[in-house]
Amino acid sequence: MNASIRLPAAPELDYLLRLADTCLISGQRLGEWCGHGPILEEDIALANMALDLVGQARALLTLAGQRSGQCGGTGFDEDQLAFLRDEGAYRNPTLAELPRGDFAFTILRNLVLSTWLKLVWERLSDSSEAELAAIAGKALKEARYHQQHAADWTVRLGDGTEESRRRCVSALARIAAYLPELFEDDAVDAAAVASGLGPAWSSIREPWLAEMAEVLGEVELTLPEPTGFRSTGKTGRHSEHMGYLLAEMQYLQRAYPGGAW
Amino acid sequence: MSTENEWPLWEVFVRTKAGLDHKHCGSLHAADAKMAVQMARDVYTRRQEGCSVWVVRSDQIVASDPSDKDMYFDPAEDKVYRHPTFYKLPDSVDQM
Numbered sequence: 074m075n076a077s078i079r080l081p082a083a084p085e086l087d088y089l090l091r092l093a094d095t096c097l098i099s100g101q102r103l104g105e106w107c108g109h110g111p112i113l114e115e116d117i118a119l120a121n122m123a124l125d126l127v128g129q130a131r132a133l134l135t136l137a138g139q140r141s142g143q144c145g146g147t148g149f150d151e152d153q154l155a156f157l158r159d160e161g162a163y164r165n166p167t168l169a170e171l172p173r174g175d176f177a178f179t180i181l182r183n184l185v186l187s188t189w190l191k192l193v194w195e196r197l198s199d200s201s202e203a204e205l206a207a208i209a210g211k212a213l214k215e216a217r218y219h220q221q222h223a224a225d226w227t228v229r230l231g232d233g234t235e236e237s238r239r240r241c242v243s244a245l246a247r248i249a250a251y252l253p254e255l256f257e258d259d260a261v262d263a264a265a266v267a268s269g270l271g272p273a274w275s276s277i278r279e280p281w282l283a284e285m286a287e288v289l290g291e292v293e294l295t296l297p298e299p300t301g302f303r304s305t306g307k308t309g310r311h312s313e314h315m316g317y318l319l320a321e322m323q324y325l326q327r328a329y330p331g332g333a334w
Numbered sequence: 335m336s337t338e339n340e341w342p343l344w345e346v347f348v349r350t351k352a353g354l355d356h357k358h359c360g361s362l363h364a365a366d367a368k369m370a371v372q373m374a375r376d377v378y379t380r381r382q383e384g385c386s387v388w389v390v391r392s393d394q395i396v397a398s399d400p401s402d403k404d405m406y407f408d409p410a411e412d413k414v415y416r417h418p419t420f421y422k423l424p425d426s427v428d429q430m
Binding site for chain 1: 341362363364365368369372373376377380
């Protein structure tokens with residue numbers, strides 16, 4: 074009951090898991106701020122957003138679990154998918170799993186991911202999969218707020234003190250290396266486009282760059298050019314941080330199978 | 335933290351649904367009005383408490399002095415005739 078589950082190889086399942094795990098792992102990282110926020114109000118705001126993301130992940134994992142059953146594998150529920158996969162079966166881009174860092178890093182990663190997710194949700198509203206379109210419609214409202222929250226803080230920090238600006242610049246430098254993964258296609262994208270399930274990730278790039286430039290430009294920050302490095306989380310090859318994150322996230326279900334309260 | 339480095343205090347008013355009035359529900363610290371509205375949303379409406387929020391700087395509220403309480407409010411105690419309960423309404427006026 075606490076053994077790892079295996080999923081069938083199917084591009085549409087991967088497409089759903091890439092999104093679901095982006096939400097799940099971002100939510101897990103944001104949740105780490107609970108009790109550590111710079112001020113009480115912000116602590117609550119970050120926890121609220123973490124819960125929004127976990128909620129989005131739940132809906133997507135439920136859908137993916139049903140899809141697993143239809144693709145020749147076993148059907149799974151959201152909890153099995155969230156807690157009983159091995160590291161290599163998680164499909165989030167590496168950026169989502171990087172440690173939460175300082176407040177500037179968290180805010181800028183939130184800006185990157187919430188802008189990206191918002192654009193993906195917008196496109197998914199036309200998905201050929203009705204349930205995915207419905208999830209997207211609900212998630213879009215949440216992502217809009219997440220983006221606004223991150224954008225406001227980006228401007229405050231970028232235009233704040235010497236230290237806050239320095240921290241923003243160094244956060245962007247760290248994040249930039251992981252951006253190509255968010256905009257490069259593979260067979261999973263091709264299959265999703267062919268079936269009408271959702272957009273190719275490369276098609277998000279232009280609008281994403283435009284929205285990012287609008288926010289960063291307000292305080293004269295820029296995204297550094299990407300290097301030759303390519304992160305590979307969405308194909309299941311994660312950074313060294315992922316194992317620790319999963320150990321903490323999965324501990325209860327692995328130690329007390331089926332535990333609930 | 336010294337008071338001069340602290341963000342100002344804001345009072346938060348939440349309207350539970352359209353047509354009702356905004357009710358005071360608490361306060362929070364925020365650097366400016368925009369942040370105060372955003373934080374009020376996150377702190378005070380996360381359980382579907384509202385559809386609109388107002389914030390106002392606490393130091394902008396002028397309040398009556400607690401030591402004036404006796405002088406201000408006690409004299410109303412025995413003036414029951416100030417309530418409109420001594421009028422007989424005509425039958426044609428119902429629902430009042």
